[in-house]
Amino acid sequence: MMKISEEKRKFLKILFYGGAGIFLYASIKNLIYLSKLPPKKIFISKEELKKLQEIYIKDDFLLVKKENSYKIFSRKCPHLGCKLNYHSEKKVFLCPCHQSTFDLEGNYLSGPAKKNLFSLHFKENSQGLEIEV
Ligand code: FES
Numbered sequence: 639m640m641k642i643s644e645e646k647r648k649f650l651k652i653l654f655y656g657g658a659g660i661f662l663y664a665s666i667k668n669l670i671y672l673s674k675l676p677p678k679k680i681f682i683s684k685e686e687l688k689k690l691q692e693i694y695i696k697d698d699f700l701l702v703k704k705e706n707s708y709k710i711f712s713r714k715c716p717h718l719g720c721k722l723n724y725h726s727e728k729k730v731f732l733c734p735c736h737q738s739t740f741d742l743e744g745n746y747l748s749g750p751a752k753k754n755l756f757s758l759h760f761k762e763n764s765q766g767l768e769i770e771v
Contacts, residue, residue, distance in 0.1 A: 677770040679769065679770055679771075680696070680699070681769075682701075693742075697721075698712070698713055698771040699711065699769060700712075700713050701769075702742045709743065710760050710767075711731075711757055712756040715738060716738075716754070717733065717736060717749070717750050717752075717753075718735065720733050720734060722755075730747060733749065736751075737749050740755050758771060
């Protein structure tokens with residue numbers, strides 16, 4: 639068996655704890671940076687809003703238009719995050735992965751998701767809608 643001198647042992651300990659400290663510092667710094675990123679904003683103009691049908695689906699969100707009010711949900715399924723689609727015959731949002739369904743109010747109806755859709759924050763002003771996704 640190889641013997642390690644006391645000096646080498648101390649050196650290896652310092653190296654190990656130093657490396658672990660640097661790794662931990664970098665990880666925490668990255669987490670702080672990521673948590674401070676502003677949300678992505680999407681703008682829909684008044685003219686575009688007038689042309690929309692009852693259901694408008696974009697990459698990140700689902701918009702339900704009723705008269706002049708809106709409900710906007712994340713397109714991510716609350717089960718495992720697949721992108722939801724709209725089933726026009728059943729008038730529900732349907733997850734293609736495990737078939738969870740949700741009504742147009744974002745309420746959970748069936749499937750493994752067991753949660754309502756996540757509502758997104760948005761602001762309406764004279765020029766249109768600004769959605770935080
Ligand atoms: S990811 Fe949507 S039901 Fe599983």
